[in-house]
Amino acid sequence: MFMEERKEKILAYIKNQTRATVHDLTSYFQVSESTIRRDLKELEESNHIKRTHGGAVLAQSVSYEQTMLEKEKEFVEEKQAIARKAVTFIEPGDTILLDSGTTTYELSKELKSLPKLSIVTNSVAIMQELAKNPSHDVMLLGGSFRRETSALVGPFAEQSLKMIRIDKAFIGINGIDLKEGILTTPNLMEATIKRLMIERARQSILLSDHSKVNKVNFAKVADLNDINDYIFDELPLDVTERIESYGVNVHLI
Template sequence: MFPEERKANILRILERNYRIQVNDLTEELKVSESTIRRDLQDLEQEGLLKRTHGGAVKLENTSFEPTMDEKEQVNIAAKAEIGKRAAALIEDNDTVILDAGSTTLQIAKNIKSKNVTVLTNSILIALELSKNNDVEVVVTGGYIRKEIVSLVGPITDKIIKSFRVDKAFIGANSITIEDGYTTPNIDEAHTKSIMIKSSKEVYIVADNSKFGKVSFSKIADANEVDGIITDNGIEQHLIEKYMSKNIQIIYN
């Protein structure tokens, strides 16, 4: 295999997994560790990846976050699928947290159970649930993040801390086993982490494109939730990887 062909293969593997290890690459590409390390050094100098101890990670902007309008135009079918799957876990008389996001908005649109109470920091979710006579809505205070029309900050966090709910459904921009669940905004990450601590059961809701990525601010470790609800487009090797770590993937 020519060096340029090998480097192209490394980038393809990195695109699929976000993080790669030297020993895995030596096994897959059938070359020595010194050869892989030279390839990674060359690729880093070209600005195509960032080397880490024992491997490399994909080079991308961890602080970028699309607006709510942009989010609602991406993976529409997958998010609708997740919304129905998550809403089916909500039972009569449940108390529930829905954080702000395009996927959690789909959950709100699909709640069929009776006498449900929803605590949310999303103005859009509150408006959606105001149409449902079987749902009581509690909206947190706080300042508005105009990008995704969410309420965050010290007031928001203080209100959430005063509640204990049965189930929480939390969105995440990025998911890896190593880095857990992450999102670009610090305030959003902090609010999400408090929501997790206020709930008996916690589910991350994210379409399959969020796997293998890392954002700037950490929400929680991978094993701190009861499951990840995603769409059936998730690859089998990812399901097996997470299940091997006792992390439940709900996808059908």
């Protein structure tokens, strides 16, 4: 079977089943795991599917939004490694901001070993994790609670952000559109909050795994060149160079 024919059949299989594991596909098509993973990578790059840990699901519309519970099960090791790298950016006495997200949540777990910090967040889940360490000063932004992401958003959160300045903001994102050079997320209110976080920080640091690259969501957050640093797990050299062309410092874990 030729590669293009196999990819068409893989896509048809996933459309029929809505999701598939690498094991399912290797058994069904009688090819190696490396072949299936390569096919899935190419199907994801053409926006037909979205790769998950151990498999793939159909690509969703720009307004589709996963819940925290769904996202926290994906790319766990990658998010933990990104979080450990992010810790090295933090210096004693810093005032930092943690955006709501599963990678920033992993970062909050890594802060227990650090000396006293001032930490701002709009995430209820992150606030609960930070509450376990009494040595840090923690500020939770007010606002309307979004259950999908455990985030506080809206006018109260926006007004609070406009009153403060941050040394370093650690930002999570749903999509990185390299063609337009923009960051995107499914929800307009969250896009506004993320944009303000970037604006209020002296240094903005993007945290995301490779699945967010070339993914487009409904609402624009900011231009890629508004970000100072980007910590990621794995990307092809040409993609890394494309991101760096926007003036972003890229850090591989």
